Amino acid sequence: MASKWNELLERNRVYAETKHQPKTFMGEGPVAIPSVIIFACLDFRASVEEFLDLKPDEALVIRNLGGRAKSGLHALLFLEEVTKSQALKEVIIIHHTNCGCTVITTADVRESLKSKYPQMADEIDQFDFGTYIGGDLENHNRVVREDIKLLQESPLVREELKAHVRGYVFDIKTGKLSLVPQ
């Protein structure tokens, strides 16, 4: 059976043999860590790398369900520790139109999972998928503002970073980012 992953592995073999430039280990020499960190959805229709024409060393990208700040916060805090708070200067939150997160509620996902795995009900009730119903721009803006607030109100986030958190909604039809007014 044809496997997509096997096809991708073959691409990696060619890449490693023909294109790859060895990267610098930490401690081996200077490593220029990007100053921008972006939270974005894992949806393939809203690929940050594609719509920002992003090169690998230009931004750190945390992609998760919805681009929600809560599920990316641990990675942000870890990066701050690893870089001794010297690298990151700007935090960008990007949600997108027609996100899967806006068409099903966390409660519905929990109920469906619990009907299949009733023995796991207590654990499933703790799952937070960060969903929010409603695809209009005002609703997207409201949820992005919630995520900005979550970072800005966290005692764990550095004050300089809090001052440079911005949120956007990516329109998957036009390809444009719109700034969320705060």
Ligand SMILES: [Zn+2]
């Ligand atoms: Zn999405």
